[in-house]
Amino acid sequence: MYRRRRLAVVVVLLLIVGGAVALAVWQPWRGWGGGDPAGAAPTAAPRDTPRATPTGTASAGVPTPTLSAPTPSAPASPKPSSPSPGPSPSSIAVCSPGEVTVTAKTDKGSYGGGEKPQLTISVVNESDAPCVMNVGTATQSFIIESGSDTWWRSTDCQSDSSDQVVQLDPGKEVATVTPLVWDRTRSSVDTCGKDRQKALPGYYTLTVSIGGVDSEAAQFRLR
Template sequence: MTSSARRRPSPAVYRRRRLAVLLAVFAVAALVAVVIWQPWRSGAGDAARPAVSTSPSATPTTSATPTTSAPTPPAPTPSASESAATIAPCTTSDISVLAVTDKDSYGGDELPKLSITISNEGDEPCLMNVGTTTQKFEITSGSDVWWRSTDCQTESSDQVVQIAAGQTVSSATPLEWSRTRSSVDTCDKKDRPRALPGSYHLSVSIGGIEAADTRYFQLR
């Protein structure tokens, strides 16, 4: 039998072949599309991740900066540490207190100026609060208390100082007595009773330590 006698494929077979070719083309196109699409997404993902991972990397940088650049505070000197540890508060056995007036006798218009003197009679330095919160002045005539510095005191302060062994210190600014009777109820009154001529005594205390003796003076 000759080749001309062979049957030709039917039109349906041609259509199936064309469909197969088209499907193959679509499959290749889809594969190419997937290959092209996936690298873009991974690229976008890689670009987004550094934004998240930079925070941890930035944290060591910022935390390391104070460690390397902050200056180290100087250590306290041995002398300062030793002084703070060894200097004790002043006691009555170390300190002597003296009441002082600027004169022994005052005329009718003169106002007595009152002071305190402190002496450290111990063998070691000591610390003492000599501020106005611890100072007390009192003037008496016999058993009659004429004036107290604490009756009308409006401002006070603390001042802790170191007093060396054998050192004597005095009030920086004397306290002036107006020669009138004091009372917590008459601080703002201008007509308070005036002290009469006679003998008066000044007693003082500071830091809870009283003067052993009073200071005698006269008003004329």
């Protein structure tokens, strides 16, 4: 009888210990209440992770500005300064024969066989004021003579003559740019384009006239 009581006490103790162990493991109170049990470590709230935007890439729907070198603005063109007022050509007097010196020139003083003289005219205004003069081919005349014998005249077979009015400033020389070449033959209005007599060796003179003003004779030699 006594043994049965002791056995019952042992069984009860075992049940109590087992129940305590079960409660420690199961912890039914964790599902109750609004907070964590004391001593529990707080859980960090999740943070929004910023999204990296790739460098140089535009967001969807936003136009990417196009970079371009600035176009340099053109500098303002300087305005030309107004020229100093001077006399208009219409107010300048025509050169009178006494105000102008005309000179006949050849490129050489002596020519060998086959060399052709090149003839030019120069004009100088000897007055103290500018004047205008027609120096075109329509007013020019070249004459080559041997003594009193006229060998060649530029107007005998001239074509396409023209006028050219220029202003002659005081003391300034104006000369023909392209020389007139003498082919060393005798000219006449009847022999243009035909074979003509060849000039013989000897001394010749050149006289020119332009705008009604005559030059002095310039001598040269054909060999």
